[in-house]
Amino acid sequence: MTPTIVKVNKLQLSQLQQLAIQTFKESFTDANHVDDLKEYITESFSMEKLSKELSNPNSVFYFAKINDQEIGYLKINVGDAQTELQxxxxxxxxxxxxxxxxxxxxxxxxxxxxxxxxxxxxNMEYIWLGVWEENPRAINFYKKNGFVAFDKHIFTIGSDDQIDIMMKLKL
Ligand SMILES: CC(C)(COP(=O)(O)OP(=O)(O)OC[C@H]1O[C@@H](n2cnc3c(N)ncnc32)[C@H](O)[C@@H]1OP(=O)(O)O)[C@@H](O)C(=O)NCCC(=O)NCCS
Incomplete structure (x- = not known):
């Protein structure tokens, strides 16, 4: 069955929080210190922070859903909501x-x-993103879709400064 992609609204804050925490833990628990993950999750996925992000007109979240169940999500930013570059x-x-x-x-x-x-x-010219250098599955996924690396930046998880590869796709 093909999932549907639907915009997340403010009433779905708790579903978004639950999915964000679960997917983050599943993705990074094995390769990170538990305290660093906890600190990052507490800061980045608090109700307050997510609620602010959902209210920002320059950020949009989408759920991928199957049979009414949220199985994935996307967050995109434009303008001053971008974490860098802007x-x-x-x-x-x-x-x-x-x-x-x-x-x-x-x-x-x-x-x-x-x-x-x-x-x-x-009418954007580029899509860009940062991906952890130790996340080969995601790096390959982006490469397969035409993204190319253009820079490297520090991304902090708790007390751990990790290297993110910055990638972009020319539209
Ligand atoms: C990166 C991600 C969004 C890609 O989405 P996806 O739906 O898995 O994408 P695809 O179905 O195209 O699969 C991507 C690749 O993973 C491979 N793959 C499939 N199952 C896998 C598994 N259990 N473990 C590892 N790789 C797997 C596939 O072979 C595919 O490669 P291919 O196209 O060369 O065959 C997804 O893997 C994900 O959510 N990962 C965890 C979170 C994450 O890393 N997000 C990116 C942060 S920058």
Whole structure:
């Protein structure tokens, strides 16, 4: 069954929080110190922070859903909501996460295609993102979709300064 991609609204804050925490833990527990993960999750996925992000007109979240169940999500930013760069003709994919059980089933692909469609509609010139250098599955996924590396930046998880590869796709 093909998942549907739907915009997340403010009433779905708790579903979003639950999915964000679960997918983050599933993705990074093995390769990170538990205290660093806890600190990051507490800061980045608090109700208060997510609620602010949902209210920001320059950020949009989408769920991928199957049978009314949320199985993945996408967060895109434009303008001053971008975590870096902040060029007006750039759109950032800040988060693209699929539940472990559904990885490799093209759900991420659908979410990425949604981001590309929106970027085209907004006449953006580039889509960009940061991906942990120790996340080869995601790096390959982006490369397969035409993204190229252009820089490296520090991304902090708790007390751990990690290296993110910055990648972009010319539209
Ligand atoms: C990165 C991600 C969004 C890609 O979405 P997806 O739906 O898995 O995408 P795809 O179905 O195209 O699969 C991607 C690749 O993973 C491979 N794959 C499938 N199942 C896998 C598994 N259980 N473990 C590792 N790789 C797997 C597939 O072979 C595919 O590669 P291919 O196209 O060369 O065959 C998704 O893997 C994910 O949510 N990962 C965890 C969170 C994350 O890392 N997000 C990115 C942060 S920058």
């Amino acid at each position: 060029e007006n003709n750039f759109l950032e994919i800040e988060r693209i996460y699929v539940l472990e059980k559904f990885i490799g089933k093209k759900v991420g692909q659908l979410l990425l295609e949604k981001a590309i469609k929106i970027a085209h509609e907004k």
